[in-house]
Amino acid sequence: MDCELCKFSITGLNTTDKKFHNGSEADSSVYTFTMAESPTPWLLTSNEPPSPDERSLILETLRKTQNKIHALFQRIEERNTPDHPFSRIDRDTWTQLEVLEDFLRRHRAILSPLRSFPSELLAEIFILSIPVRPVDIDIFYDDRYYYSRKAYGFAQTCRYWRNIAQSTPQIWTKIPTVLVDYTLLKPNISPGPRLSLIKLFLERSKPAPIHVRITSSYYNRYDDNNNQFDRCPFEGNLSLVLSQSHRWKSADIQCVSVRRLTMHGKIQVPILEHLHIKTRYPYREVFAGLPSLTHFEGEGETDKCLFVPEVQARWSSLERFTGYRKMLGAFAGAADSLKQCEVQYPFYPRTRMGVNDNQPPIRFTRLTSLTVRGPIGNTEFRCIEAPLLQRLSIAGRNPRYEYAVETGPISNLLSKTLPGSSLRSLKFYMHRMDAQDLRRLLEATPLLEVLHLWDTPSSHFWPLAYDKNIFMPLVPRLQTLTIRQFKGHDLEPFNAVYHSRRAPPLECDARPNAVIESNIMINLTYKSWSETHGSCYLLLRRATPPIDILCLDSERSEVALVRAWCTYLVRQFLDPVQKAKKAGMSFARKKRERFARLHSNWARVDKLFVLLEGHPFPEFEPMGTLGWGVTRLANVMKLIYELPAEDVQEDAIYNFRLRAWRLHKRWSSLMTDVQAVPKWRLTDDYKTLRLGGFGVGLAV
Known part of the structure; x- marks a missing residue:
C-alpha cells in the first residue's frame, strides 16, 4: 500500500x-x-x-x-x-x-x-556444482528428488540463469533412473511424472553424451516368459531411453531382462565407455558392439556372453575390468590395454584353463592393479606376467593357508608374476602365513610401501628391523604395515621395527642404498575390543576380587586402581552410553544398567577427589602406564568440568567441576610429555592399535 x-x-x-x-x-x-x-x-x-x-x-x-x-x-x-x-x-x-x-x-x-561473471563462466560453475560420475553404482537414491532438484535449481532462480542452464547441455546429462516393472510391487506409482522428467532431460541434454541407469524392481520372481511384460506401464520410459542409445557414455543396467532391452533390436552404443551390468540372463545379443568400452563391471552370466572371440577382438581399448572370471584366456584380447583388473571368482586350475605348461604366460604390459577375491588355493598366477604391477590384493571369504611351499600361491606369484617386481602395495589375506614364505615374498618386493596381512604372528617381523649384523632389512621403504585379525600379546618385534627405522644408526648413512625410511606406521587390528585391551595391557583387566578405590593396597597394581577410578567417576557423573567413549571407556551393552546413576554417595566421591589431588602420578612405572593413566583420567576430568551445573549434584557443596578443572590443568604438562614419546595409540573403534603416524584416540 x-x-x-x-x-x-x-x-x-x-x-x-x-x-x-x-x-x-x-x-x-x-x-x-x-x-x-x-x-x-x-x-x-x-x-x-x-x-x-x-x-x-x-x-x-x-x-x-x-x-x-x-x-x-x-x-x-x-x-x-x-x-x-x-x-x-x-x-x-x-x-x-x-x-x-x-x-x-x-x-x-x-x-x-x-x-x-560471463555466461560461459557461470555455465562452468553450474556444471562443477553437479558432479556426474560415469556410473553411480554406490549411490542409491531416488534422483527424481535429488539430481533433478539440483538441476532445476539453476533453471528456477531467475530468467538469466534459466537461459544459461537451458543452453548448457552438460547440466542435464545424468538422466533420471529408468524404472522397469515397479508397478508390479507398488501399484500406486504412476509412470507419467517419470516419463515427463526423462523427456525433459533428454531434450535439454542434446547433443551431449548422457549417463543412464536402468533398474527393475524384481530379480528372481519373473522371467522373460511371464505375461506381465505386455502390461508394463513403464515400457515407454525404457523405449525412450533406448532410442537415445547412440548418446550413451555410461550405463548402469540392473536386473533387466534381455527381452526388454532388445525390444527394438540390438543396442547401438558407439561411444559407450563405462558399463555396469547385473542380470541372471544371457545378454550376448544385447549390444551390437562395444568399440569404445574402457571400464566394465559385470555381475551375472558374464563369461557366457561378453567373453566370446567376436567380442574380445573389439576390446582393444578396455582399461578396467571388474567381474566374475572363469577363463583366464579371455583377457588375451585386452592384454595390451588393461590397467586395472578385479576378479571376484578364482581362476580354474591349469587343466581347465586351456593353457598347458609349454605355453608362455599372458603378458599384461600395462597392468598396474590386480585384485583377486575368492578362495586362494585355486588361483594360478603362473599364467600372469605383469612387469608394471604396483598394487596387488588377494582376499577370500574363507582363506586358509594349507598348501605346500612348492604349489602355494606365493610360489606361483614369485615364479612369473612378480620377478623383479615394481610392487608398491600388497594386500595378502591368508591365515597364519609361514615365516619362510613371508620372507620370500618380502625379499621379492624391495620397493614395497604398503603391506596388509592377515593373522600373522609378530615373531615373523624381526627381519624388518634394522640390525648391525645385516646390510639392510627387508622392504626398507615400507611406510604402512597393517595386520588384520591379529592375535597375540608380543609387541616387541613391532617396537623394534618402529624404533630402528625411526632413528637409523649412523653406520647406515655411509652405506650406499641403505637408507631406511623413518615414517613407518604400524596398525594391529583385533577382532574385538576385549582382545585389544587384553593383548596390550594384561594388567588392565578387571581385578578379582573388586578393588576398594579408596585404599592403596600394595598387592594391587596402580594401573588397576586407575582403571577402577575412571570407571567409578564415569558411573557417577557421565552417561556411559554416549560420553564414556570420549574418555576412553567402553562398556558392553548388557552391563550398562549397572552404571545407572541412582542414589550416589557424594561424600565418597569427595574422598576420591581428595585422593586424586594428593596422588603422585609422575611416579607411575613404566612410562607407557603413566601415559595411559594420566590421559584417561584427564579426559574424564575434562568431561566433568564441561558438564552444566544442573547436571552435577551437590556441586555447590563439594565444587566437583572446579576441582576437576584444576586436576585437568595440573595433568596437562604430564600429558604433553607423554604424547611426545612414541607409543601405541588406540583408535576410536577400540579395535586397532596404532604405532607411529598421527594416532587418533587414546594414547595408551
Missing part, C-alpha cells in the same frame, strides 16, 4: 493514518522516492549484470538513499531527550528505517561481482 502523503510503499501498515508520520507532513520530506522508483526494477528480480549506464544510476541512487537514512537518524536524535532516549520513536519510524536499509541492501546486491 502506498502512503497518500509521501507515496512510500510499506506492506502491512495503515499508511493513511497520520500517526505514520507522527502527525507532521514535514516528515514526508525525508522520503522522496518509493520502491517503484528504482532506476532498475527489472534487475531486482533477476541476476543479469547491469550495463554501464545502469550501474551509474544505481550508484547515484545508493548515494541518495544513504543521505536519506542519515537524515532520518538526525531527526530521530533530535526527538530524543536526555532523560528518555528514543522515547518518542514509534514502531512505524523503525519500520521506515528498515525498509530504507532493505532498499539499500537490495540495490547493493545488483553491483555484486557475481553478476559480472
Whole structure:
C-alpha cells in the first residue's frame, strides 16, 4: 500500500493514518522516492549484470538513499531527550528505517561481482556444482528428488540463469533412473511424472553424451516368459531411453531382462565407455558392439556372453575390468590395454584353463592393479606376467593357508608374476602365513610401501628391523604395515621395527642404498575390543576380587586402581552410553544398567577427589602406564568440568567441576610429555592399535 502523503510503499501498515508520520507532513520530506522508483526494477528480480549506464544510476541512487537514512537518524536524535532516549520513536519510524536499509541492501546486491561473471563462466560453475560420475553404482537414491532438484535449481532462480542452464547441455546429462516393472510391487506409482522428467532431460541434454541407469524392481520372481511384460506401464520410459542409445557414455543396467532391452533390436552404443551390468540372463545379443568400452563391471552370466572371440577382438581399448572370471584366456584380447583388473571368482586350475605348461604366460604390459577375491588355493598366477604391477590384493571369504611351499600361491606369484617386481602395495589375506614364505615374498618386493596381512604372528617381523649384523632389512621403504585379525600379546618385534627405522644408526648413512625410511606406521587390528585391551595391557583387566578405590593396597597394581577410578567417576557423573567413549571407556551393552546413576554417595566421591589431588602420578612405572593413566583420567576430568551445573549434584557443596578443572590443568604438562614419546595409540573403534603416524584416540 502506498502512503497518500509521501507515496512510500510499506506492506502491512495503515499508511493513511497520520500517526505514520507522527502527525507532521514535514516528515514526508525525508522520503522522496518509493520502491517503484528504482532506476532498475527489472534487475531486482533477476541476476543479469547491469550495463554501464545502469550501474551509474544505481550508484547515484545508493548515494541518495544513504543521505536519506542519515537524515532520518538526525531527526530521530533530535526527538530524543536526555532523560528518555528514543522515547518518542514509534514502531512505524523503525519500520521506515528498515525498509530504507532493505532498499539499500537490495540495490547493493545488483553491483555484486557475481553478476559480472560471463555466461560461459557461470555455465562452468553450474556444471562443477553437479558432479556426474560415469556410473553411480554406490549411490542409491531416488534422483527424481535429488539430481533433478539440483538441476532445476539453476533453471528456477531467475530468467538469466534459466537461459544459461537451458543452453548448457552438460547440466542435464545424468538422466533420471529408468524404472522397469515397479508397478508390479507398488501399484500406486504412476509412470507419467517419470516419463515427463526423462523427456525433459533428454531434450535439454542434446547433443551431449548422457549417463543412464536402468533398474527393475524384481530379480528372481519373473522371467522373460511371464505375461506381465505386455502390461508394463513403464515400457515407454525404457523405449525412450533406448532410442537415445547412440548418446550413451555410461550405463548402469540392473536386473533387466534381455527381452526388454532388445525390444527394438540390438543396442547401438558407439561411444559407450563405462558399463555396469547385473542380470541372471544371457545378454550376448544385447549390444551390437562395444568399440569404445574402457571400464566394465559385470555381475551375472558374464563369461557366457561378453567373453566370446567376436567380442574380445573389439576390446582393444578396455582399461578396467571388474567381474566374475572363469577363463583366464579371455583377457588375451585386452592384454595390451588393461590397467586395472578385479576378479571376484578364482581362476580354474591349469587343466581347465586351456593353457598347458609349454605355453608362455599372458603378458599384461600395462597392468598396474590386480585384485583377486575368492578362495586362494585355486588361483594360478603362473599364467600372469605383469612387469608394471604396483598394487596387488588377494582376499577370500574363507582363506586358509594349507598348501605346500612348492604349489602355494606365493610360489606361483614369485615364479612369473612378480620377478623383479615394481610392487608398491600388497594386500595378502591368508591365515597364519609361514615365516619362510613371508620372507620370500618380502625379499621379492624391495620397493614395497604398503603391506596388509592377515593373522600373522609378530615373531615373523624381526627381519624388518634394522640390525648391525645385516646390510639392510627387508622392504626398507615400507611406510604402512597393517595386520588384520591379529592375535597375540608380543609387541616387541613391532617396537623394534618402529624404533630402528625411526632413528637409523649412523653406520647406515655411509652405506650406499641403505637408507631406511623413518615414517613407518604400524596398525594391529583385533577382532574385538576385549582382545585389544587384553593383548596390550594384561594388567588392565578387571581385578578379582573388586578393588576398594579408596585404599592403596600394595598387592594391587596402580594401573588397576586407575582403571577402577575412571570407571567409578564415569558411573557417577557421565552417561556411559554416549560420553564414556570420549574418555576412553567402553562398556558392553548388557552391563550398562549397572552404571545407572541412582542414589550416589557424594561424600565418597569427595574422598576420591581428595585422593586424586594428593596422588603422585609422575611416579607411575613404566612410562607407557603413566601415559595411559594420566590421559584417561584427564579426559574424564575434562568431561566433568564441561558438564552444566544442573547436571552435577551437590556441586555447590563439594565444587566437583572446579576441582576437576584444576586436576585437568595440573595433568596437562604430564600429558604433553607423554604424547611426545612414541607409543601405541588406540583408535576410536577400540579395535586397532596404532604405532607411529598421527594416532587418533587414546594414547595408551
